[in-house]
Every structure is written in C-alpha cells, then in structure tokens.
Amino acid sequence: PSQRSIKYSLSLSCTYLYFYFTVKKSEVECLVRLFHSLVERANVRLNNLGLDRNAFGAILHSVFGMTDDMLMNRVFFVFDKDHDNCINVKEWVKGLSVFLRGTFEEKLKFCFEVYYLNGDGYICREEIFDMLKNSLHQQSSEEENDEGIKELVDITLKKMDYDNDGKISFADFEKAVREERLLLEVFGPCLPEAKNCIDFEALAFRHILNSSF
Incomplete structure (x- = not known):
C-alpha cells in the first residue's frame, strides 16, 4: 500500500478507536502506528490482513513474556473477534486495552474466554x-502424571463448580475468582505480568509528550 493510504488508515483508525477503549487517544495512536509497523515487518499486506497467528505469537513471547504455546494460541483466538485468523487494528487495540488498562471484570471475562x-x-x-x-511439567511417568492431574481436576471442580453440573460456567468462574483472586489464571498464565506491560508501554508510548489529549 502507498504511504498515503497508510496515513489515511492510521488517521481513520485512531479517530474511530479511541472512543471505545480504556487507553487514551494518544496511546491509541501509538498502538495503531506500532500495529502497522509490526504488520509491515511481518510482510503481510495491510489492505486485507493483519497479524497472523505466528506473528502475534512471536509478540506475545518476545514482548509479553508468554511461553505456553497452547495458551498463546488461545489468546490469539480471543483477540481475533471476527475469527478470520488474523488480528486487525481494532482487535489489536481492543485486546491490548485489556492487557494494559483492563478492569478486573474485563480481565475476568478475557481469562474465561x-x-x-x-x-x-x-x-x-x-x-x-x-x-x-x-x-504441569512433572518428571513422573505419563500414567502417574495423568492420575495426579485427574485428582486436581476433581479438586478444581469441587471448588469452582457451584451448581454441580460437572463444568464451570462464567457465573461459577466469576464467583470463585471474586472469592479468591489467585484463581483468575488458575488454568495457566494468559495475561502478561505487570513488568512486561510496563516495558511494553515504555516502548510503545515513548513518543507521547506529557500533555493532555
């Protein structure tokens, strides 16, 4: 795409997006610029695609410190709201607004998804x-490992399955997490640690002046 079309896309995206998310307008502008830079770096055509699973996974790993392939894959699908197998600019800003500025309720919903x-x-x-x-990466045999995990599953359901239907609904999950906040990421880390968010913000928002937008 031409520089003119990129600038138009940037302007349009920033104007549209900042009304919807918890990040500031100036921060949205930075996230949009970073998005286009990452897409170009990944050699993806801006006019019809965004960040594919591999490019997005590399960002989760290198920038946000995530290492679990299974969970990174699931995070990709939660970001990818329209299920077209790529992250567009709106999905990028919306997902990062939860990572960086998300309320407890937003993070609760994100983890459950x-x-x-x-x-x-x-x-x-x-x-x-x-x-x-x-x-769980235990050094025991697979059979012993599976038996131990089955016991953990039973313990987890006993603690979180409030209506005793053999599965955890959002209502179950929310009630359990509100009673014990450590259960938010009970099935594996899917939110970045605070330090990684701070480092990302230092990189992404480094050009923002200390002024009101």
Missing part, C-alpha cells in the same frame, strides 16, 4: 484436564 477451548461457553472436565496437563 481463553479457558473455554471449544467455544461453548463452559469449561468442561476434559478441557480442565488438558490445560492442567499442559501447564
């Missing part, structure tokens, strides 16, 4: 088993 892997709105026993197995 990451964890219900089959998209049915519930975290079932099998999904809990797979996520716990993925996050």
Whole structure:
C-alpha cells in the first residue's frame, strides 16, 4: 500500500478507536502506528490482513513474556473477534486495552474466554484436564502424571463448580475468582505480568509528550 493510504488508515483508525477503549487517544495512536509497523515487518499486506497467528505469537513471547504455546494460541483466538485468523487494528487495540488498562471484570471475562477451548461457553472436565496437563511439567511417568492431574481436576471442580453440573460456567468462574483472586489464571498464565506491560508501554508510548489529549 502507498504511504498515503497508510496515513489515511492510521488517521481513520485512531479517530474511530479511541472512543471505545480504556487507553487514551494518544496511546491509541501509538498502538495503531506500532500495529502497522509490526504488520509491515511481518510482510503481510495491510489492505486485507493483519497479524497472523505466528506473528502475534512471536509478540506475545518476545514482548509479553508468554511461553505456553497452547495458551498463546488461545489468546490469539480471543483477540481475533471476527475469527478470520488474523488480528486487525481494532482487535489489536481492543485486546491490548485489556492487557494494559483492563478492569478486573474485563480481565475476568478475557481469562474465561481463553479457558473455554471449544467455544461453548463452559469449561468442561476434559478441557480442565488438558490445560492442567499442559501447564504441569512433572518428571513422573505419563500414567502417574495423568492420575495426579485427574485428582486436581476433581479438586478444581469441587471448588469452582457451584451448581454441580460437572463444568464451570462464567457465573461459577466469576464467583470463585471474586472469592479468591489467585484463581483468575488458575488454568495457566494468559495475561502478561505487570513488568512486561510496563516495558511494553515504555516502548510503545515513548513518543507521547506529557500533555493532555
């Protein structure tokens, strides 16, 4: 695309996006510029694509310190609201607004969406088993490991499945996390640590002047 079309896209995106998210207008402008820079670096055509799964996963790993491939893949799908297998500029800003400025409620919803892997709105026993197995790297045999994980699944359901239907609904998840905040990322880290967010902001917003927008 031409420089003119990129500048037009940047202006349009910034004007449209900053009304919708918890980041400031000046920060949205920086995120949009960074998005276009990353897309260009990934050799993806700006006019019809954004960041694909590999490019986005590399950002989650190198910038936000995530290492779990399974969870990074799920984070990608939560960012990708229109399910077209790439992150567009609106999805980029919306997802990062949760990472950087998200309220507790927004982060609660985000984590739950990451964890219900089959998209049915519930975290079932099998999904809990797979996520716990993925996050626990024990040096025991697979059979012993599986038995231990099954016990953890039972403990988790006993603690979080308030209506005793054998799966965790959003209402179950919210109630459990509100009672014990450490359960927010109970099935694996899917939000960046505060230090990684601070480092990202220092990089992304370094050109913002200390003025009101």
